Every structure is written in C-alpha cells, then in structure tokens.
Amino acid sequence: MRRIGRQTIKFDNDPTIISHASIAGKKEGEGPLGGYFDRVLPDDRWECRSWEECESKLQTQTLELAIKNAGKTNNDIDTLIGGDLINQCTSTSYGIKDASIPFLGIFGACSTMIESLIIGSVLVDGGYSETSACITSSHFCSAERQFRNPLEYGGQRDQASQWTVTGSGCVLLHRSGSELHITHATIGKIEDMGITDMNNMGAAMAPAACSTIAAHLNDTGLRPEDYDAIITGDLGYIGSDILKEIILDEGYDISKQHNDCGKLIFNKEEQDVHSGGSGCGCCGCVLCGYILKELKRGTFNRVMVAATGALMSPVIVEQGQSIASISHAVTIERR
Amino acid sequence: MRRIGRQTIKFDNDPTIISHASIAGKKEGEGPLGGYFDRVLPDDRWECRSWEECESKLQTQTLELAIKNAGKTNNDIDTLIGGDLINQCTSTSYGIKDASIPFLGIFGACSTMIESLIIGSVLVDGGYSETSACITSSHFCSAERQFRNPLEYGGQRDQASQWTVTGSGCVLLHRSGSELHITHATIGKIEDMGITDMNNMGAAMAPAACSTIAAHLNDTGLRPEDYDAIITGDLGYIGSDILKEIILDEGYDISKQHNDCGKLIFNKEEQDVHSGGSGCGCCGCVLCGYILKELKRGTFNRVMVAATGALMSPVIVEQGQSIASISHAVTIERR
Numbered sequence: 001m002r003r004i005g006r007q008t009i010k011f012d013n014d015p016t017i018i019s020h021a022s023i024a025g026k027k028e029g030e031g032p033l034g035g036y037f038d039r040v041l042p043d044d045r046w047e048c049r050s051w052e053e054c055e056s057k058l059q060t061q062t063l064e065l066a067i068k069n070a071g072k073t074n075n076d077i078d079t080l081i082g083g084d085l086i087n088q089c090t091s092t093s094y095g096i097k098d099a100s101i102p103f104l105g106i107f108g109a110c111s112t113m114i115e116s117l118i119i120g121s122v123l124v125d126g127g128y129s130e131t132s133a134c135i136t137s138s139h140f141c142s143a144e145r146q147f148r149n150p151l152e153y154g155g156q157r158d159q160a161s162q163w164t165v166t167g168s169g170c171v172l173l174h175r176s177g178s179e180l181h182i183t184h185a186t187i188g189k190i191e192d193m194g195i196t197d198m199n200n201m202g203a204a205m206a207p208a209a210c211s212t213i214a215a216h217l218n219d220t221g222l223r224p225e226d227y228d229a230i231i232t233g234d235l236g237y238i239g240s241d242i243l244k245e246i247i248l249d250e251g252y253d254i255s256k257q258h259n260d261c262g263k264l265i266f267n268k269e270e271q272d273v274h275s276g277g278s279g280c281g282c283c284g285c286v287l288c289g290y291i292l293k294e295l296k297r298g299t300f301n302r303v304m305v306a307a308t309g310a311l312m313s314p315v316i317v318e319q320g321q322s323i324a325s326i327s328h329a330v331t332i333e334r335r
Numbered sequence: 336m337r338r339i340g341r342q343t344i345k346f347d348n349d350p351t352i353i354s355h356a357s358i359a360g361k362k363e364g365e366g367p368l369g370g371y372f373d374r375v376l377p378d379d380r381w382e383c384r385s386w387e388e389c390e391s392k393l394q395t396q397t398l399e400l401a402i403k404n405a406g407k408t409n410n411d412i413d414t415l416i417g418g419d420l421i422n423q424c425t426s427t428s429y430g431i432k433d434a435s436i437p438f439l440g441i442f443g444a445c446s447t448m449i450e451s452l453i454i455g456s457v458l459v460d461g462g463y464s465e466t467s468a469c470i471t472s473s474h475f476c477s478a479e480r481q482f483r484n485p486l487e488y489g490g491q492r493d494q495a496s497q498w499t500v501t502g503s504g505c506v507l508l509h510r511s512g513s514e515l516h517i518t519h520a521t522i523g524k525i526e527d528m529g530i531t532d533m534n535n536m537g538a539a540m541a542p543a544a545c546s547t548i549a550a551h552l553n554d555t556g557l558r559p560e561d562y563d564a565i566i567t568g569d570l571g572y573i574g575s576d577i578l579k580e581i582i583l584d585e586g587y588d589i590s591k592q593h594n595d596c597g598k599l600i601f602n603k604e605e606q607d608v609h610s611g612g613s614g615c616g617c618c619g620c621v622l623c624g625y626i627l628k629e630l631k632r633g634t635f636n637r638v639m640v641a642a643t644g645a646l647m648s649p650v651i652v653e654q655g656q657s658i659a660s661i662s663h664a665v666t667i668e669r670r
Contacts, residue, residue, distance in 0.1 A: 002462045003413060007437045009463050050654055078338060079522060087422040088648040089442045093525060097646075097659045102342045102522035104450060105646070105661070107424045107442040115439060119454060126461030127337045128344050187414060187437035190428060311432075311440070313423035319385055324432045326440070 002125070005219025007186050007212070014181035015124040017332070018131075018174045019070035022288035023062045024281075025140065025166025031266045036289035038065055041166065044141050052086065052094075055139035058168040058281075059084075059095030062288075063135055066170040072131065077101045077172070079123050081116040082135035084280050085109060085164075086146060091137050101133065109309030110205075110234050111188065112136040113169055113284040114328040118185040121330070124173045137168035138279030147198070147314055158199035162236045162262060162278035163271075169284030171292075180295055184331040186216040186306075192324040196317065202239025202262075202275055204323035205308040209235060209243050212327035213306050214250040220331075224254045228300040231291060233283035233307030233327070234262035236276030261286035261307075283307040295334045302333045337460075340554025342521050342547070349516035350459040352667070353466070353509045354405030357623035358397045359616075360475065360501025366601045371624035373400055376501065379476050387421065390474035393503040393616075394419075394430030397623075398470055401505040407466065412436045412507070414458050416451040417470035419615050420444060420499075421481060426472050436468065444644030445540075445569050446523065447471040448504055448619040449663040453520040456665070459508045472503035473614030482533070482649055493534035497571045497597060497613035498606075504619030506627075515630055519666040521551040521641075527659040531652065537574025537597075537610055539658035540643040544570060544578050547662040548641050549585040555666075559589045563635040566626060568618035568642030568662070569597035571611030596621035596642075618642040630669045637668045 004010050022037045029040030039061070041054075048054040059082070067074060080099065083106040084091040092105060108115035113136045120132030141151055143164040149155045173182070191211050195204040209232050217223065224230060235243055240260045247254055261283045262276035287305055294300055306329035312321065339345050357372045364375030374396070376389075383389040394417070402409060415434065418441040419426040427440060443450035448471045455467035476486055478499040484490045508517070526546050530539040544567050552558065559565060570578055575595045582589055596618045597611035622640055629635055641664035652658065 001465070003464065006410075006413075052650065052654065075341075078341075083442060085423075086648070087650065088420075088444065088646060090646065090648045090651045093646040093659050093661075094651060094656060097525040097527055100524055102524055103661065104454065104522060105442040107418060107440040109423065119439065122457060122461065122463050126457065126463070128457050128461070129338065130336070187439060189435055189437055190432040192432055311423060311425065311428040313421070313425045315387060315422065316425045316429060319387065321429060324428050326428075326438065 007215040008219035009185045011121060011125045011183060013125045013175060014183050015121045015173045016176055016178040017171055017180040018177040019066050019172040020288040020292050021062050021065035021069055022169045022285040023058055024285045028165055028167050028265055031271060033265055033290050036293055037285060051139055051141035055091040055137050055142050056095035058137045059092055059135055062168040062170040063096055063099060066172050070172050074099050074101055077131050077133045078129040079104060080133045081106060081119045083107050083112045084137050085143055109311050110278060110280050111307040111309035111326055111328045112280045113287055114305060114307035114330055117171060117330050118328055120173045121182045121185055124175055132173045133170060135170040136280040136284040138164050138281035139166045140164045143279055157274060159274050160200040160238055162201060162275045163273035164279035165265060165277045165282040167281035167285035169288035171288060179334050181333050182330050183333050184220055186212050186329040188212045188326040188328045190324050190326050192322055194322045196322045198317055201278060201310045202236040203242055204310050205325040206235055206239040206242035208325035208327040209306050209308045210247045212329050214247060214252060216329050217252055224252055224257050227257050227302050227304050229259060230254050230257040230304045232260045234278040235260050235308060236262040238275045295332060304329055304331050342550040343554035344520045346456060346460045346518060348460045348510060349518050350456045350508045351511055351513040352506055352515040353512045354401050354507040355623040355627050356397050356400035356404055357504045357620040358393055359620045363500055363502050363600055366606060368600055368625050371628055372620060386474055386476035390426040390472050390477050391430035393472045394427055394470055397503040397505045398431055398434060401507050405507050409434050409436055412466050412468045413464040414439060415468045416441060416454045418442050418447045419472050420478055444646050445613060445615050446642040446644035446661055446663045447615045448622055449640060449642035449665055452506060452665050453663055455508045456517045456520055459510055467508045468505060470505040471615040471619040473499050473616035474501045475499045478614055492609060494609050495535040495573055497536055497610045498608035499614035500600060500612045500617040502616035502620035504623035506623060514669050516668050517665050518668050519555055521547050521664040523547045523661040523663045525659050525661050527657055529657045531657045533652055536613060536645045537571040538577055539645050540660040541570055541574040541577035543660035543662040544641050544643045545582045547664050549582060549587060551664050552587055559587055559592050562592050562637050562639050564594060565589050565592040565639045567595045569613040570595050570643055571597040573610045630667060639664055639666050
C-alpha cells in the first residue's frame with residue numbers, strides 16, 4: 001500500500017520533475033518574482049479578442065514551452081491533467097485541445113496546480129503514464145468579471161480582497177531524469193467554517209490549508225523543521241496569519257517555514273493588491289517560476305507546497321451558502 | 336508499464352465494483368429504466384430551497400447509499416472523485432463536503448462518471464487507495480437555466496436538443512470483493528469538429544466517442560464482437576447515428592453492440608425528450624442502475640462504457656468558439 005495515514009500517499013518511485021514553464025501577466029512581471037518567469041505578457045489581451053481567449057493562449061504556450069524545455073514532443077506526453085477557475089474549465093479545454101494529448105480535466109479552484117501534480121505523480125509512479133503534464137492558469141480580467149463585477153464598473157476593492165494572478169504554470173513528470181522528486185502527496189478534505197464573505201477568501205481557505213498541512217505532518221511523522229519551506233497557494237496576508245495561528249492548535253508551529261505564493265508574487269506596498277495574489281495561476285506560476293528554480297539552485301532541499309482553493313460559485317453564495325474550501329499538498333525534494 | 340497504446344491503461348489488479356447506487360428524478364423514474372434506480376425523487380425540489388441544493392442532495396444521498404450498500408463507513412473511503420456540470424462543480428463540492436473524505440474534484444462535463452472511474456481505478460489498482468468512491472450528478476432545472484434559458488420562459492426546444500437527466504450515480508471500487516472488474520480504461524483526447532449549435536450536442540460529441548472507442552479497440556486489439564455491449568454516455572438518437580456511421584471509417588462496425596444511455600433512459604415516443612437524455616447524471620444513473628445490475632445478472636459479461644462530454648460554456652460559444660468534446664471509456668467484466 002502506498003497510502004500512509006488517512007490522506008497521504010508515499011510514492012514508491014518518487015516521480016521527477018523533468019521540466020517546468022511559467023508565463024505571467026504584465027503586473028506579475030513587474031512584481032518581485034518578475035525575473036523568474038519564462039515569459040511575461042505585454043498586456044491583458046496578448047493579441048486575443050477576449051480575456052478568455054488570452055487565458056487559453058496562456059495554457060497553449062505554457063504547455064508548449066514545458067514540452068520544448070524537456071526536449072520532448074506532444075506524442076511523448078501520455079496524460080495531461082489540468083483545470084482552471086472559469087466556468088466549465090474552458091480556459092484549459094480550449095487552450096490545450098489542439099495538443100492532441102489524452103486529457104483528464106480537473107476542478108480544484110486555486111488548488112488545481114497541486115491536484116494536477118498529485119494525479120500526474122500517481123500516474124507516473126504507478127506506471128500508468130510514462131510522462132504526465134500538469135497545467136493550470138488564471139487571468140485577472142476573466143476571473144474578475146465572472147466572480148465579481150464587470151471591470152468597467154471600476155468598483156472599489158475590499159481591503160481583504162486578493163488580486164487574481166494572470167499566469168500559467170506547467171510541470172512535466174517522468175519516472176526519472178531530474179534531481180527534483182515528488183515524494184509525498186496529501187489529498188485534501190473539504191473544510192467549511194461558515195465564512196460567507198466573498199471578499200475574504202484567505203479567511204475561508206485558511207482552515208483547509210491547516211487541515212491538509214496538519215494531516216500531512218501527522219501522516220508522515222515529519223515536523224515543520226524537516227522542511228526548508230512550507231508554501232501555501234494563495235491565502236494572502238490575512239489567510240496566512242490565520243493559518244499560522246490556527247495550526248498552533250494542531251500542535252505545529254510553522255511560522256519559520258511558512259510563506260504564501262499570494263504574498264510572494266506582488267509587492268504589497270507598491271502594487272495595490274490588498275491581501276495579495278490569488279487564482280489557480282498564482283500557485284501555478286510561483287511554483288513553476290520561483291519555487292522549482294530555487295529548489296534546483298539549492299536554496300531549498302525539501303519544500304511542501306499546499307495549494308488552497310475556494311470551491312464556491314457566485315450562485316451558491318447568493319443562495320446563502322458559506323464558502324467551502326480545499327487544500328492539496330505535495331512534498332518536493334532535491335537529491 | 337500499465338499503459339498499452341497511446342490512450343489505454345490495462346490494470347494489473349482489475350479493481351472491483353463493490354457497491355453502486357443511483358437516484359433519479361421523477362421523469363427518469365417514469366421511463367423504461369425506472370425500476371432499476373435505487374430511489375426516485377417525488378419532484379424537482381425534494382424539499383430543497385433551490386434546484387442547485389436539490390442536485391447537491393442527490394449526491395449526498397447517493398454517496399451515503401453506495402457506502403451503506405457496501406457495509407462501509409465514510410472512514411473506509413480513502414478517496415472520493417467527483418464532479419458535475421454546474422459552474423465551479425458546486426453540486427459535487429457542496430453535496431459531499433460533510434462526508435469528510437479526501438476529495439479530488441474533476442471536470443469532464445457529461446463524461447465525468449467514467450473519468451472518475453478511471454482515476455478511482457488507478458488509485459485502487461496501484462495501491463494508492465484501499466477504497467475509492469466515484470460520483471456525479473446532473474439536474475434538468477439547474478442545467479437548463481445555466482446553459483440555456485430560465486425555465487419560466489417556457490421556450491420551445493429544438494428537435495435536436497436533449498433532456499438533461501436529473502439523477503446521480505456512485506460507484507465504490509476496492510481491490511477485491513465482487514465479480515465486476517474494471518479491466519481497461521481509455522483516456523480521451525479533445526475533439527472539435529467545428530460544431531457551433533448548442534442545441535445539437537450529440538453531433539458535437541459523436542467524434543469524441545468515435546475517437547475514444549477506436550483508440551480503445553486499437554490499443555487493446557479487441558474487436559466490437561468481443562463486447563456484449565458498447566454503451567455511450569449521452570449521444571442521444573442523432574449523435575448515436577453519427578457515431579455508428581463515422582466509426583465505420585475507422586474500420587469498426589459497432590452497430591450490433593452499440594447503445595446509448597441517453598436513448599435507454601427515456602421513452603422517445605411518450606416522454607417528449609427529442610434526441611434523448613444527457614447530462615453527467617445520464618451515464619451516472621444508467622451505469623449504476625441498469626448496466627451494473629444487468630452485468631451482475633449475467634445479461635452482459637463484458638461491457639465498454641464510453642461517456643461523452645461537451646466541454647464548452649455558454650460564454651465560449653457566444654464568443655464564437657465551436658464545441659470541443661471528450662470521451663473517456665472503461666471496460667467492465669463479470670467473472
């Protein structure tokens with residue numbers, strides 16, 4: 001059995017990350033991680049007729065880049081796993097449809113990057129796929145108009161709100177071929193603490209991150225200090241503070257190891273993003289830009305990445321439901 | 336390697352279906368398969384405040400029933416894999432959130448039942464899950480108002496249109512314990528033949544079914560006559576006729592084995608459903624009602640189920656894109 005504890009998979013063959021690519025938006029390119037992205041968009045449209053088309057193009061090109069970086073062709077990829085935030089996950093389907101790769105669509109909201117890595121790792125570890133590709137994206141404009149208001153309104157943004165990242169990340173996994181290994185995966189359970197404020201996603205998602213990180217540590221017997229970093233997906237400033245506090249009740253102090261993709265990607269003082277970045281592309285391009293490059297460089301040797309997703313829709317919230325969230329985690333080791 | 340050919344997985348341990356459950360809507364209960372469903376709803380609301388809440392309740396209760404039928408508890412289920420048609424897959428997330436089971440959300444539109452069986456089977460076959468649960472649902476009213484018109488308009492329905500099934504299906508998989516085995520899984524590639532008519536999904540999805548069934552037969556070396564039945568998800572009458580014709584060009588005549596969940600579930604003459612049933616719940620409750628029960632009974636010994644999904648959203652189609660589709664298939668054997 002490759003399952004340890006209730007939620008965690010321990011891989012037998014520790015699939016390796018043979019390639020990764022990230023493309024980010026203009027604003028993200030102007031942030032502190034700008035130099036880490038493989039490509040930065042000139043504007044919100046990228047010569048497309050719509051923001052949705054631009055988000056699809058992000059995935060098309062990020063996938064192409066990851067495959068090219070590995071010296072492979074589309075035919076070498078056995079399974080592509082991906083998803084996004086847009087209704088019916090069309091950014092993914094329409095972005096990758098011409099690639100002609102066997103495809104499993106997933107929906108994990110902003111936890112998608114890590115959910116795709118979990119499924120992709122299982123397929124490679126168990127010999128169900130020679131090479132898996134894992135992909136996600138988000139786009140500020142397509143997300144904003146779908147989840148909140150038409151951008152043309154110019155509505156004021158709540159101080160607790162987060163800025164949806166324009167960006168895409170793609171990882172290629174193979175049985176061997178790189179020093180970066182996926183060693184563990186923790187599948188999240190849905191948590192719902194009754195938060196109904198759609199402008200405070202960090203607070204809604206913090207309990208899910210807490211639950212998954214604690215489950216990971218319980219299941220593996222590892223301690224926070226066994227990690228060089230424990231990086232959440234997009235809790236932002238408010239959610240990160242909540243996480244560090246509530247996980248103390250589980251017996252873990254992660255304050256030394258913890259950081260958050262939503263805090264890392266923007267400059268809080270200069271970029272007016274309130275509580276930080278969010279969106280599937282946040283964890284996607286911070287993982288594929290910053291985290292994996294710093295792992296390769298030796299800054300980190302073992303990192304847990306726990307992406308978080310708020311699973312609600314505007315309809316569900318308008319109908320009076322609270323915001324259910326989930327977090328999935330993987331451990332990546334350099335050796 | 337457990338992969339044969341480009342798209343097909345051959346399982347080493349042939350995971351077994353230890354339990355299944357189906358709940359269907361009132362209209363579905365009045366159709367030819369009415370007697371096969373474990374429960375039939377009294378109306379469209381089922382004492383819920385909204386159709387969306389009713390669809391979530393369908394999943395809550397179908398999951399409970401499948402777990403109970405297996406003599407298990409929620410804690411025995413290692414991984415739940417599920418999704419639906421509603422924006423952000425909320426019918427699933429909100430339906431199963433209180434079950435406290437590690438959860439992987441997926442989006443395959445109406446191919447979701449089979450996509451969840453593929454991932455669930457991989458997890459069990461490879462020892463990543465002791466027991467997986469696979470679930471999906473759809474609801475006529477929640478789908479109609481999201482994808483087409485408010486029901487209150489009473490708009491006329493196109494003759495090529497299909498009727499979204501109200502229903503849910505859930506399957507429990509375990510390494511052993513039943514005579515029903517999943518032996519193969521074929522992961523679909525996205526097909527897009529340029530169809531833009533949202534009222535003719537069967538035509539849009541038939542090429543995807545053709546591609547996946549042909550890939551399955553090519554990869555496995557099996558012939559149509561090796562199957563007692565080859566059942567597609569929800570091509571309906573129009574899509575089924577197209578499939579049988581275009582797959583001849585691939586060298587396969589499936590006319591003797593082929594049937595379609597969308598044709599099986601309603602009485603075409605009496606129930607006014609035009610081209611037949613559709614929706615994630617169509618394949619979901621026909622599989623978990625009719626197909627698995629007839630396999631157990633010995634009517635069939637080997638069945639291929641190829642669910643089909645149209646991956647578009649109303650926004651994408653309004654922006655002028657055509658309808659991309661996918662089909663995933665599994666083979667189920669009784670032995």
